[in-house]
Amino acid sequence: MIGRNLLALQTRAVSSKYPRPTPRHYKRRLFEAALQPEVPQIQKTCVSPDFAYRQKIEESKKYSEVELALANLVKQWLTNGEFRVMAVCQFLPVPGRTLWFAKNQLRSKNIEFRNYGNKILKKVFEGTPMSSLDVVLVGSNAILLGKDLSAIKSIIQEADKLNWLEPLVIMADNRILSMEFARNLSKLTSLEDLRVETSQILGQQTAQFSQTLDQATRQLSGLLDVYQQQK
Amino acid sequence: MASKAAARVRKKEIIKVVHGALLKTNIKAQMASAAPPLGPQLGQRGLNVANFCKEFNKETGHFKQGIPLPTRISVKPDRTYDLEICTPTTTWLLKQAAGIGRGKASRDEIVGKLSVKHLYEIARVKSRDKALQGVPLQEICQNLVKTCRTIGIEVQNEDLNVDELKVFLAERKQKVEAQLKDLADKKAAKMLRTT
Numbered sequence: 001m002i003g004r005n006l007l008a009l010q011t012r013a014v015s016s017k018y019p020r021p022t023p024r025h026y027k028r029r030l031f032e033a034a035l036q037p038e039v040p041q042i043q044k045t046c047v048s049p050d051f052a053y054r055q056k057i058e059e060s061k062k063y064s065e066v067e068l069a070l071a072n073l074v075k076q077w078l079t080n081g082e083f084r085v086m087a088v089c090q091f092l093p094v095p096g097r098t099l100w101f102a103k104n105q106l107r108s109k110n111i112e113f114r115n116y117g118n119k120i121l122k123k124v125f126e127g128t129p130m131s132s133l134d135v136v137l138v139g140s141n142a143i144l145l146g147k148d149l150s151a152i153k154s155i156i157q158e159a160d161k162l163n164w165l166e167p168l169v170i171m172a173d174n175r176i177l178s179m180e181f182a183r184n185l186s187k188l189t190s191l192e193d194l195r196v197e198t199s200q201i202l203g204q205q206t207a208q209f210s211q212t213l214d215q216a217t218r219q220l221s222g223l224l225d226v227y228q229q230q231k
Numbered sequence: 232m233a234s235k236a237a238a239r240v241r242k243k244e245i246i247k248v249v250h251g252a253l254l255k256t257n258i259k260a261q262m263a264s265a266a267p268p269l270g271p272q273l274g275q276r277g278l279n280v281a282n283f284c285k286e287f288n289k290e291t292g293h294f295k296q297g298i299p300l301p302t303r304i305s306v307k308p309d310r311t312y313d314l315e316i317c318t319p320t321t322t323w324l325l326k327q328a329a330g331i332g333r334g335k336a337s338r339d340e341i342v343g344k345l346s347v348k349h350l351y352e353i354a355r356v357k358s359r360d361k362a363l364q365g366v367p368l369q370e371i372c373q374n375l376v377k378t379c380r381t382i383g384i385e386v387q388n389e390d391l392n393v394d395e396l397k398v399f400l401a402e403r404k405q406k407v408e409a410q411l412k413d414l415a416d417k418k419a420a421k422m423l424r425t426t
Contacts, residue, residue, distance in 0.1 A: 097253070104365035 063123060071123035074116055078124065078145075083112075085151040086171045088133055091115055091142035092164040102162055106144070109154050115142035129174060136168045152177075153186040250276050254304040257320060260294035263287040277310045290316060299323050317360045321378050324353050330400060333407050335383025342383040342403065346391050350375045 023029070063071070094102075103113045116124075118137040125131045142165065144155050152170060159167045170182040177185070188194065254272060263269060263284040273280045283304075291300060303315040318324075326332065329343030354371040357363055363371060379386050 100362065104363075107367075108365040 063119070067120060068123070070116070071120050074114075074120060075124045081112075081145070081147070083145040083147055084149055084173055085146040085155065087144040087155045087159070087167045088136050088169050088171075089142050089144060089159060090166040090168055091140045092166075093140075094164040098164075102165075106158055109158060110146060110148065111151060111155055111158060112145040113142060114145065130171065132176065133169065133171065141168075149173075152182055153188075156183060156186040248275070250306075252306050254306065256302055256304070257299045258287060258302050259296075260291040260298040260300050261288045261296045263291075273304075276306045278304075278306065278312055279310075283312070283314075286314065287316075290314065294319075315361060317362070318356050321353070321357065321375065322382060324356065325375070325379060325382060325384055328353060329384050331384075331403065333410070334381075336410055340383050341385050344385045344387065344391055344396060344399065345379065346387055346389065347372075348390070350379070350386060 024032075106113050118139075118141055121137055121141070121143070122131075122134055125133055144159070144165075144167070146152070146155060149172060152172060155167065155170065159165050167179060167182075169179065170177045254276060256269065256272065258269060265280045265284060269284075270280050273283055287302070294300065299320045301317040301320055303317070305313045305315075307313070322334070325345065326334070326343075328349045329345050331343040333342065335342050350372055351368075354368055354375055357375075358366070358368060358371055376386055
């Protein structure tokens with residue numbers, strides 16, 4: 001028994017893996033107190049969780065230099081690229097390989113897929129009419145870009161095939177289109193149809209107008225004829 | 232004593248590894264065999280290793296023997312598989328083009344030289360890969376330049392000067408030999424120290 005205790009003490013003395021006896025022996029406490037360095041006491045301050053949370057949010061709103069540079073780069077790229085259609089989509093988690101193949105597939109249909117963070121996009125759109133898109137930039141988003149108006153159709157078609165990409169809003173030139181309207185547009189075989197329809201309506205109006213004018217003159221001459229015959 | 236016996240009886244806890252459906256490996260052309268590391272990798276996924284090797288070696292018949300080929304094997308639940316053999320690895324192609332066998336060992340070491348024309352040709356070869364279909368050639372070239380940097384190959388816009396390159400390669404050969412000798416010496420010294 002004594003031997004075992006001695007063994008335990010010995011092991012305790014050589015290894016730091018065993019807990020030291022607490023409280024320590026008074027001699028040891030005196031020794032440590034004598035050796036303690038004299039430093040000014042640090043006053044602990046309590047930060048309320050609410051304040052800490054608010055501070056964290058404030059900090060997350062600030063932009064670092066790298067983020068600002070990226071935002072500038074994206075802005076330049078968007079303006080130089082002369083994109084006419086942009087779709088903001090909800091972007092759900094997807095394996096990297098699938099995403100890579102989908103990106104290439106979209107690129108072959110002249111659609112660019114980009115997923116910069118919402119923070120960057122908000123900075124890019126800041127001070128432009130596009131800042132009204134900020135309301136949809138919540139959570140995980142990606143943007144699809146097309147250089148042609150017919151890209152609306154291809155964006156909707158391609159996004160329907162991908163279950164991890166859901167378009168929320170589409171922007172064509174400087175107009176924001178709702179998804180319902182965009183879907184209606186995508187049902188047309190081509191946007192040329194709309195142009196033909198519009199020109200047809202306009203042509204109809206002018207034709208009707210000239211017809212009405214003609215009718216009045218014809219009626220007048222008819223009336224005069226009748227009047228002459230009666231005389 | 233009793234605890235030892237109990238420990239002996241207790242079975243080892245076997246953690247079953249769930250493998251993904253996709254296996255990405257580099258296999259040397261016409262050299263697929265059931266030996267490690269390929270054999271166990273395929274075996275754990277429940278594939279018939281012998282049949283796989285036979286098919287792979289047959290499919291890579293038009294390549295020179297020993298060229299590392301990135302291979303993507305997607306294993307289906309019924310143990311059949313889709314084999315996708317890509318073009319040779321970028322590093323291998325770049326090293327072959329530069330006429331070197333060894334990449335850089337230290338920072339800022341230049342191990343070879345290539346012109347942009349070489350990179351363009353390699354990019355055209357790589358663009359045939361399934362994963363790079365639809366990717367603009369410019370992007371592939373940019374990635375090649377990055378890879379060149381990691382290997383230590385200097386890329387220049389002008390054509391390579393044959394005489395300069397010859398001298399450079401001769402110097403480089405001596406350096407590589409010295410490096411390899413150093414390594415061998417270190418290895419031998421280590422062996423002596425442990426025994």
